[in-house]
Amino acid sequence: xxxxxxxxxxxxxxxxxxxxxxxxxxFLFLISYPxxxxxxxxxxxxxxxxxxxxxxxxIFYLVGLFDLWSGLALIIFDAVGxxxxxxxxxxPYMPWIGFSFLMGHMSISHIYRxxxxxxxxxxxTGAQMVMASELNDDQKERMIVDLPAPLDFAGFVAxxxxxMIGPAFDYIDYHRWLNTSMFDLPPGTDPxxxxxxxxxxxxxxxxxxxxxxxxxxxxxxxxxxxxxNYFNKEVVLSDRYKNMGLLWRxxxxxxxxxxxxxxxxxxWSLTDGACTLSGIGYKGLDPKTGKPNxxxxxxxxxxxxxxxxxxxxxxxxxxxxxxxxxxxxxYLRVTPKGKKPGFRASMATFVTxxxxxxxxxxxxxxxxxxxxxxxxxxxxxxxxxxxxxxxxNKPLPRKRYYDLLTWLVTQLTFSFxxxxxxxxxxxxxxxxxxxxxxxxxxxVALCSLFLASPGKAWLARKAGARSARGAxxxxxGLGRTDSMDSLRGTTLGVPSEPGREFDELVEExxxxxxxxxxxxxxxxxxELMI
Numbered sequence: 274x275x276x277x278x279x280x281x282x283x284x285x286x287x288x289x290x291x292x293x294x295x296x297x298x299x300f301l302f303l304i305s306y307p308x309x310x311x312x313x314x315x316x317x318x319x320x321x322x323x324x325x326x327x328x329x330x331x332i333f334y335l336v337g338l339f340d341l342w343s344g345l346a347l348i349i350f351d352a353v354g355x356x357x358x359x360x361x362x363x364x365p366y367m368p369w370i371g372f373s374f375l376m377g378h379m380s381i382s383h384i385y386r387x388x389x390x391x392x393x394x395x396x397x398t399g400a401q402m403v404m405a406s407e408l409n410d411d412q413k414e415r416m417i418v419d420l421p422a423p424l425d426f427a428g429f430v431a432x433x434x435x436x437m438i439g440p441a442f443d444y445i446d447y448h449r450w451l452n453t454s455m456f457d458l459p460p461g462t463d464p465x466x467x468x469x470x471x472x473x474x475x476x477x478x479x480x481x482x483x484x485x486x487x488x489x490x491x492x493x494x495x496x497x498x499x500x501x502n503y504f505n506k507e508v509v510l511s512d513r514y515k516n517m518g519l520l521w522r523x524x525x526x527x528x529x530x531x532x533x534x535x536x537x538x539x540x541w542s543l544t545d546g547a548c549t550l551s552g553i554g555y556k557g558l559d560p561k562t563g564k565p566n567x568x569x570x571x572x573x574x575x576x577x578x579x580x581x582x583x584x585x586x587x588x589x590x591x592x593x594x595x596x597x598x599x600x601x602x603x604y605l606r607v608t609p610k611g612k613k614p615g616f617r618a619s620m621a622t623f624v625t626x627x628x629x630x631x632x633x634x635x636x637x638x639x640x641x642x643x644x645x646x647x648x649x650x651x652x653x654x655x656x657x658x659x660x661x662x663x664x665x666n667k668p669l670p671r672k673r674y675y676d677l678l679t680w681l682v683t684q685l686t687f688s689f690x691x692x693x694x695x696x697x698x699x700x701x702x703x704x705x706x707x708x709x710x711x712x713x714x715x716x717v718a719l720c721s722l723f724l725a726s727p728g729k730a731w732l733a734r735k736a737g738a739r740s741a742r743g744a745x746x747x748x749x750g751l752g753r754t755d756s757m758d759s760l761r762g763t764t765l766g767v768p769s770e771p772g773r774e775f776d777e778l779v780e781e782x783x784x785x786x787x788x789x790x791x792x793x794x795x796x797x798x799x800e801l802m803i
Contacts, residue, residue: 274340324428486546493539635693
């Protein structure tokens with residue numbers, strides 16, 4: 274660490290009552306903006322200068338600002354190990370060996386972090402989490418044909434605007450940014466419609482969108498610093514909280530979740546802005562406006578989370594790059610050719626997502642409860658929403674009440690569900706849950722019982738009849754895509770329908786048993802579930 278670098282941060286921390294490391298992290302986010310501006314101005318025809326600059330700044334962040342010598346060693350170990358595995362291990366198991374190496378090492382770091390039990394201090398697990406022929410179109414577009422040059426790969430790993438907390442991106446994005454092919458116009462595009470640049474650079478001007486992202490990030494951080502004094506885990510664990518009325522307790526629980534999200538909104542908006550200023554956030558020209566789109570690395574959409582009316586929208590707008598990674602590199606990759614993703618894909622994605630976050634018990638309470646919430650939410654929407662729509666799938670006047678109710682239920686449900694993610698331990702989580710009478714699992718259990726009863730079939734017939742009348746009139750009814758089934762399996766690894774996926778597991782076991790048994794008789798169908 275640079276001598277005396279902590280002095281100004283310690284002084285400001287004493288005035289604000291905030292941890293020193295959190296202030297240093299905000300400083301890191303902000304200083305990344307002018308440094309990203311310098312990075313953008315390095316010669317495009319000398320990519321090695323950009324790599325060296327990136328690596329130098331990241332070393333300053335890790336050891337000059339935070340004294341993370343051991344963290345630097347861990348990142349180098351992970352990067353060198355992954356590179357050597359990719360270079361020398363041949364065959365179809367190479368990706369899985371690399372995956373196991375990185376996930377295993379990161380898991381060890383998570384355990385050390387949990388043993389240290391210092392949430393306010395900066396460690397290296399955040400940076401490790403960022404690292405972490407039968408392909409779909411998206412996978413084909415992002416695959417790497419040739420092994421990267423060592424210096425290019427080091428620059429990718431050490432990309433300073435996002436090294437501490439993300440946003441994460443694929444190596445192919447970095448490669449195309451480095452050789453500037455990312456900024457080529459699509460074939461057939463009028464060159465006069467090319468976005469404006471400065472001098473001979475190919476990277477379009479991006480200061481204005483970057484400043485807007487920085488401003489929004491700072492507002493979220495300031496809001497967090499202000500409200501976290503009133504809504505924090507110490508409050509919900511106190512006797513004062515226990516003596517509040519039930520509605521006030523639910524309100525405080527919701528605000529605890531909301532204020533915690535403010536920190537992530539601020540941090541991810543700030544890092545996204547620095548990435549935008551460097552140019553790597555470029556996503557091409559907006560087909561509607563013809564202007565540059567700088568949303569390639571957007572990791573969070575606060576409005577999408579805060580106004581979500583269903584669980585899929587809530588989870589899908591949170592940590593979006595992780596959702597993308599889990600979908601393309603786990604959920605779809607473990608699915609055999611010619612088959613739809615099933616229980617194995619969901620379970621592999623769930624376990625990967627859980628291990629990626631760490632080993633605090635609270636994480637797993639949230640994941641398990643969220644999977645049942647997903648199941649209830651999807652079925653409830655499919656059964657209830659048609660009654661608030663016309664047969665030709667247009668909203669009725671009363672749908673505004675449905676929208677308001679589903680928004681309120683979604684927000685309060687996930688305020689309860691995500692509390693263990695903040696409280697971390699089973700004791701604290703159960704204590705807080707009990708103080709609001711376990712309203713979420715009770716509601717989920719009652720809804721699940723209804724979905725297992727004949728009432729579901731009766732309601733489904735009623736809903737189906739409304740959709741059928743719309744289809745008979747030549748207009749589309751409410752289909753499965755309306756309930757976002759096309760995105761199944763993409764939301765942070767949370768199983769969307771655990772009941773159906775259990776049935777799929779049984780079917781897979783039945784197929785395997787039949788293959789091994791041959792013509793011999795044995796239990797089949799429902800008998801295997803008993």
